[in-house]
Structure formats: structure tokens, C-alpha cells
Amino acid sequence: MTAPGADPAPVGVVVVDDSAVQRRFLRAAVEADADFCVVGEARNGREAVAMVGRLHPGAVLMDLDLPVMSGLEAIERIMSSSPTPILVYSAFVDRGNQVNALEALAAGAVDVLAKPGPADTGSLEEYAEALRRKLRVAARVRVITHPRGRLRSQGMTAPAPAAATGSRLSLRPSGPEPRDTGGSPVRLIAVGASTGGPQALLTLLGQLPADLEQAVLVVQHMADGFMGGLASWLDGLVPLPVCVGESGRRLTPGTVTLAPSRSNLLVQDDRLRILCVPPPAGQFHIPGIDVTFSSVALALRSRAIGVILTGMGRDGAAGLLAMRQQGALTLGQNEATSAVYGMPAAAHALAAVDRQLALADLAPAVLRALGRVPA
Template identity: 35%
Template structure:
């Protein structure tokens, strides 16, 4: 997309001005308008037809979350949440992503490393990603009904590994919603900043059959439990004293990320090998493709989210082109394929 048309929605004139100048800094993004509340925004969306909307949560006349819900029901388009609440109100951020927001960024505060410059770079990157997302297809795609999976029992030592980026909050929820609670341990790397993964884990734990927690260093991996990499930390799998455990470290970024899906998948390939199954879900970039290929080469079953199903078909596309995936499937079919691969492991044991 050569020029991305953005509508900025915020009740603060100062923030509207800052966001407008920040977005326009590199020339590929044009702010076509600003709105001071959701009622103003509703009229300007109709008149200006933006590619992306940036949206605050706390505003007069209508809460940003309520407005987001209306947008997704009446006129789905890419929305990036920009709010002071996103740092201390991770619950609101998770709800915004569940309602259909593509991504979020926190307004710059005194604690933000790099201040306004780092905020601007992050905001522009997320708006670019949002502009490439397929929000309408996600909003209108009817899920094919499947018979509930009754069991995901697998031999001792089996493991499920999942990696995702933009759009992954909802995709991971969909996959975990269909995996029975007797499954082997699940390890997850979702690109998300510090301070949000604990709430993400807690929210998933409320919604899915398996137990979901934020991973901690040296934690023993247990059946029926999913372990989410903490924001700004890598998650690896290791085996000591015959037990699979989490390793949580803060070494250098890999593939531009921490947590990195490549780091997680590479450790799974090395430690678990053919006893693992892995899935790469929606996201921009290439993180996870090399690690998933290592898993496949080690004998693991691997699957990628298919193009029509992924909010952003970036990471799954690179994995497919590298030969890292055994097959591709829409998100609502991925749990079934992972469970089928686990049952084959059990039959062969």
C-alpha cells in the first residue's frame, strides 16, 4: 500500500496533534482527518473512508470499546488502539483485541525507553501492519462447525508449540478453545510487550478448557497447561532430570523480537524432536519460520494458518515458502489437526 489513509480519534487536541505529526513523519502515511469523540468519528469514517483508524479507549459520549464493537459490526476496518489505559489497563486492551482491534500501542509515558521517538516508530509500524490486515474477511468468515474433540491424550514427553504475532491473541484463543484439557503441555510465544502477557494468560485461562499461565523460569511443563512467554523475555524448552521445563531468559532479541517464536521453536526441535507438534499463526514478518522448519526436520508435525484465515498472512507465508509446514489450515481447523497428529504419536508409542 503506497499511502495509508488514517483517521485519528482521541478526545485530547494535544494528542491528536502529536499523533498526526508522528504518523506523517515518513511520508507513507497520511492523516486524512481527526475526531474528538466516537460520534464525530462515525461521521468522518463515512465521509473520509480511512484505511486505518487509531482509537483511544476513554472518551466522552461513548467508550472507545463500545465504539470499536459498533465499527466491527457495521463497517469492519483495521483499528489500532492508542491509549494511556493500555499500560495499566491490560484488561481493556485484551478486550479491544477480542472485539476486533488489529493491535495496540501505549501513549508515550516517562517510563517509555526512547520516549516519543520510540513511540512514533512503533505506532507507524503497527499502522502499516494494520493496513495490510484482512479485517473484513475475518469479520465475515463463517466458521465451519466441527465435532468437539473429546481427547488430546498423547505419550509422555509430547509437546504442543504455538507462535503468533499481530492477530495472534484471537487466533490463539480459537485454537486453545478446541484443545481438550487432557492435552500434553503447550508452549506459546506471542509477540507482546512487557506488562500484557500476564493479563493475556489470565484472560485465556477464563475462556479455554486448558489451564493457561505466564511461564516462569524452571517451571515444570505439565499436561493440560499452556505456558505463555512473558513479554520482553524469551521462552525455551529444556529437559533436566527427565522432565521438560521452561527456560525464561532476557538475552538478545532474535528475528527482531523478544519473545521470539524462532527461539521457542528451535529449542523444541532440539529437545523434543518428533514428539512435538507445532503451529505458526497470523503475524507480520518471518519470525518462527526457521524454528518451525527445524521442528519439521526433527520429525515434528507442523502446521501454518492458511491465507484466507490469517489476519496477516506474513509469518505463515514465509514458513510455507521455506517448506517449514507439513500443511496449512484455517484457524478453526488447526486444533483438530494438532490433536490428530498427537493421536498418531500415541498409536505409534
């Protein structure tokens, strides 16, 4: 207990950054104020979550671009389990990257501060003072369990999303026009499949209703020349119309679009324009799932749902991870119902899958995430 008139104990701060240089600088900057004391240093989001749960600091300084677990995911987890004032400092929350700042705040962070960049003219001491000023304010904010993290911990989607990662795709500069992601509904369901895929697609797509408001994009590994046939086959069996994508067009809500043979399909922007590009020499699986999922992660962030179905190899795992790191709900087919438990296993091993489900349960999970009642 603090004696009357004695200085209160300093506020414990956990510093999270994968760079030793940054951690050292932050420790020095924070501890230049005797009201603060750095009680722990974490190198990635996972360490941060564990450390905050163990040490119960008074505040957290969090970078966003972290390996293993992104800063945004760590924020969500901390705010759902050990609510703590978090001040984000990152190279990706400046004026050109307002979306990242908004996403960090939506995830539960109290405030954001851009790391000094190459073009900044201020001194380190000035930056350190700005950091302390923000930290002093942040440390006094009373935080509560954040709803987004709570929803995600229950395997449900949340209204606004975010990013981050190990993959760094979540945190790239997003261009001059900030995207409106706050509370936006899911726009796209992206599905990857390989060996055993057509049957799995039939089951999955067969449960999606004809009045679905989202576009569905399917990347199925398939030999050249068979994609049109697959589209025709599915089109006759599932409620939604099915077509093969064409470069330059947009994906259509309520329509299943198959990635064409002989190329990789990229989703270019949140207007769902697609671009089909020749695969690089040596690419084994064409069309590639990783490439498409990664583009979806960049273009739509959390406003997409990723599904990885049966298949040999590991294509799709990294792309699905990128989607998950952006805040998208990601689902994987389980081993028991997979014809070949290769791609879903690889995705699961990469921690790219939010939920692993039996094939028959995937579409209901998608519909529930969209706020619809499965038939």
C-alpha cells in the same frame, strides 16, 4: 539378460553427500569392488529422492546432515515411494549419538556406519573396506514401503520420528544419555503467534479439551506488561488452564504456558524444563518464536507439534523448520484465515509447514495427530 556363467551386472549405487570430497571418496571406495557401480551422486536430500526415483539403484549411501532436505526426510520419502536399501553413513551415528542412528533406522534405513572422525586411528582403506562390507549386506536386503513415510505422505503423524536438515539441529550430538524416542508420544504443542494472535489463540486453544495430556506452549509477540493479562483472558475462556512461564520450572501437561514478556523462552530438555533468557540486543520480536521452536526441536525432536499462526514478519519460520526437520508435525495457518499472512507465509516458503490449514481446522488436525477424535 545375463548369460549363464557371466558375471552379474554390478549393483548400482547412488551416493548422497553435500561434500564433493566425501562423494569422491565414497565413489572410489565403492567402485573398488567391481560388484558395485556408482550410478549417481546427489548433493542434498531432494536430489537424492528424485535420483532414486529415476535411476532405481540397488542401494543408496546416505549422509544425514544434508542441506535443502535432511537425510532422514529423504530416507522416509524414498522408502515410501521407491523402497531401496539405504546405508547411512554420517558423523552423527556414532556411540555418542545413538539416537540419530535409531532414527535413521526407524525411518527405514537398513544400516548405519559412522564416518571416520578426527579421533579415529584407522586408515581410509580400512574404512573403505568396512563401508563395502556393510554395503554388500545392505544391498541384499529386501526392502518394502516403509509405514512412516506412507503416513507422513498422507499428512499424518507417525509413531517414531526423526530429523534433519538443512538445519543441522536434528543431528547434533545429543549427549551421553540416549533419549528414548522410539514410539514416544507427543509431549508438547508449541504455538507461535503475533499480529492477530490473541483471537487466533482463542479459536485454537478453545478447541483443545480439558483432559489434554500434552503441555501447550505459546509464544505470542506482545508488548511488555501485557502477557499476564493475555493469560488471564485466555484462562477464563478456554478449557485448559493458562499461565505465564517461569524460568526453572517445567511445562505442565494439560496446561497452556505463555512465554513471558521481556525474555526468550527455551525448552531445555525432554522433561520440559524451561529457561527464560534475556533477548540479545537488537532482537525485534520479544519473546522470540524462532528461539523457542529451535529449542523444542532440540529437546523433543519429533515428540512435539509446531503451529505457526497469524503474524507480521518471519519470526518462527526457521524454528518451525528445525522442528519439522526433527520429525515434528508442523502446521501453519492459511492465508484466508490469517489476520496477517506474514509468519505463516514465511514458514510455508521455507518448507517448514507440513500442512497449511484454516484456523478452525488446526486444533482438529492437532487432535487427530495425537490419536484423538476432534469434538
